[in-house]
Amino acid sequence: MKKRMFIGIDIGGTNMRAALIDKQGKILQLNKIPTDNAAGAENASKRLVETCRSLVQKSPEWGGNVVGIGMGVAGKINAKEGLVVFSPNIPCMRNYPLGIELEEGLSIPVVMENDANVFGIGENWIGAGHALDNWVGLTLGTGVGGCLILEGRLWEGDHLGFAAELGHIIVQPGGPLCNCGLRGCLEAHASGRALMQGVEEAVEQGALSNGPLFEKWQRNALNPKVIYECALQEDPTALKLFNRMGWALGLAIANLFTALGIRHAIIGGGVSASWDLFVGPLRESLANHSSFLSPEEMVILRSSLQDDAALVGAAKLAMDLTV
Amino acid sequence: MKKRMFIGIDIGGTNMRAALIDKQGKILQLNKIPTDNAAGAENASKRLVETCRSLVQKSPEWGGNVVGIGMGVAGKINAKEGLVVFSPNIPCMRNYPLGIELEEGLSIPVVMENDANVFGIGENWIGAGHALDNWVGLTLGTGVGGCLILEGRLWEGDHLGFAAELGHIIVQPGGPLCNCGLRGCLEAHASGRALMQGVEEAVEQGALSNGPLFEKWQRNALNPKVIYECALQEDPTALKLFNRMGWALGLAIANLFTALGIRHAIIGGGVSASWDLFVGPLRESLANHSSFLSPEEMVILRSSLQDDAALVGAAKLAMDLTV
CATH class of the missing domain: 3.30.420.40 (ATPase, nucleotide binding domain)
Incomplete structure (x- = not known):
């Protein structure tokens, strides 16, 4: 057969x-x-x-x-x-x-x-989540996608046509404008689009007016990977954007852990390639915004299946x- | 038998x-x-x-x-x-x-x-939640308690000794100090303690210096019920505090609905007796902070079993x- x-x-x-x-x-x-x-x-x-x-x-x-x-x-x-x-x-x-x-x-x-x-x-089956009952998943790409695995299964809520739209959790009321029309969503801080918009705003506000990042912007050659490379070269605007990304991810995950009484998150998506730049600020923010779990109890994993x-x-x- | x-x-x-x-x-x-x-x-x-x-x-x-x-x-x-x-x-x-x-x-x-x-x-068994599969519960008292009913059962998370500590969701980073030591928790906006602290701060800042609310404060005769009564008499400090309560509840519930893909919440606890003062701002905030559900789809219920x-x-x- x-x-x-x-x-x-x-x-x-x-x-x-x-x-x-x-x-x-x-x-x-x-x-x-x-x-x-x-x-x-x-x-x-x-x-x-x-x-x-x-x-x-x-x-x-x-x-x-x-x-x-x-x-x-x-x-x-x-x-x-x-x-x-x-x-x-x-x-x-x-x-x-x-x-x-x-x-x-x-x-x-x-x-x-x-x-x-x-x-x-996928991650729940044979990836980073395979041994976990309950976890929060975030995919960082052009936008921010989310999923919840509860009791080993994909959580689907009330079958309203969406569930776990974690990119649209509001982390900063009145904060940066999101693609969804609201302000202060996680996606407006932690996506590829948020990085691009962050550079635009820095130029508009005069905070970015020279250096490799500015030159890339001038030549219309900007993308999240370029911003990442500029941050590695310690461009202050680019570094600030990855710090903000980590801060927002940490706050959102802290709130989800507090609300659900769980302690694992898995992060994937193309923009998670900038892991080394945002995971430090993420862990710091997670610790600063959690009242029930110690930093050691909270586990942030990187997608093991990646693409x-x-x-x-x-x-x-x-x-x-x-x- | x-x-x-x-x-x-x-x-x-x-x-x-x-x-x-x-x-x-x-x-x-x-x-x-x-x-x-x-x-x-x-x-x-x-x-x-x-x-x-x-x-x-x-x-x-x-x-x-x-x-x-x-x-x-x-x-x-x-x-x-x-x-x-x-x-x-x-x-x-x-x-x-x-x-x-x-x-x-x-x-x-x-x-x-x-x-x-x-x-x-209790509410899930024979109260306001008896016909619902999935809902968010909030009890407004001295603090803010929370529960999640998922698929008809009390959600217990990873059995970490807490779950659904919804009072400690952060709704305003850097906001008012909470009893838990963090800043900007729902509880620091929507509890009896938050009302009391709000009056104290208004006095300290000179924003409250006369009228019945101030006199009650002077005589050390303040409690959430007194603040509620002063709000009914249109004391601006008291009204502002109930508006803030509704705003914070709406934001927290919107985030929970977005994260869980559900659309019902039930509110109880002693301080929910001030329902008529906070439910308007709550519904407004809920509508303003939701990108996936229309106001008509979101249902905010009052505890039917009360005490x-x-x-x-x-x-x-x-x-x-x-x-």
Whole structure:
């Protein structure tokens, strides 16, 4: 009998990645194709079906058979209807039936989830959270995604179409404007976008007017990685932004630990590559804002699956729904 | 066969209340005795045993038999050891084996819980939360207590000796000093103590120097109820304090709804008698700090059991553990 295998998909603004994954969570083959928003949703959907079909065709070589597909999307989805409702990073896909097209194109069941939730499912299964009952997950990217694993399972709340939107916890009332329209959200302090906006504001206020960071800004060559490199070279504006990121993360996590009576958090996402710069201020803020736990009791872990967390989590989601 | 009955106990700084309660949660008889800190813990414990014994002796008149005792304590407890560890309002009971003495004195099993948690158990059983799966509970008293009911059960987190300490969520970093030593906690805005401190500060800063509120302060006759009455008479200092209370409650509840993906909260405790003064600002703040739910979707309920919630919840706790 052939082994049951799965395809895990991670849909991002720049790339779409699809992987053939076995039931231990091992990635057997990974395909990466550009999202290419300019070419439109239909084009992207067709190419995604094609790349998944090639994985399905490959599976016999591994002694397997693809029985389910899981997809994580950075944005709001309607899992029941197989829709990408709205994704800020994939503007072409407003109310687009990506899940349906994939399912019909391949005749294999497809499940969809928010990208921070598949991160949580992946880390919970075979990542940094595998031995933990209860933890808070944060993904630092263009925005800040969140998930809660409670009693070993992804927490889904009242099934309101969102849960654990930890990026929109308000850490500083009246603070910096967030993409969601409110002020002072965690995301407005601890995301790639917050770093970029922080530099813009420093220039506007005259606090940044020379040096490598300013030059990059002038040449329109700024991105979170550049800001990170400038901070490593001790640019005071860049350092301040990573300190603020750590402060906000520490405060948000402290509040979540106090509210939930738990003590573990796992941080992932592309911007968490700047770990060494924000984790010090994070731990300091966590200690300063906790009245029930000592610093030693509180455990902040880095994602162990890194880029693969969403792929693996999406595959696990498909696995659990096709038993 | 005799009906199984329970005693629910609520230990507060001023009074100890004990009630004979049937398995539908009906209070058959309620005894109230002063806590009398000055007379010491041993004296209080002896009198509590006596009043419970009288309830045990009364139970046959109701056709019942007391098989379990539940006790809610405003403070930190060690349920396993039957200890009151520390209660700010019952200073005489530091590390006092109140649970053990009760159990030995009556030869009936005793369980203990934090008072906000028994409030949650009571409201969840036959109160405002009885039809809800997921909700946030807040008790406004001298301090602010909290509980979380998730999937119909009291959430206990990682069993760290606390959970849902919602009074110590930080809503205003660097804000007013809290009894816990941190700044900007919900409790430092939304408790009886916060109202009292708010008046003190207004006097110190010269913002309050005449009128009925000032006169009460001068005569050392201030308490939360007096501040409430002055607010009803439109004293600007008192009104400002209830506005601040509502603002902080709204922000904290918004953050909890965002983090948990839920939409119901239940508020109780003595200071919630000032409901009409803080609920307007609360709803406004809730709307202003929520990015995922509309004001219509968010439901703020008042405790329906009021003073009885803790008694009933304590009895339910005993019931569940003596099945």
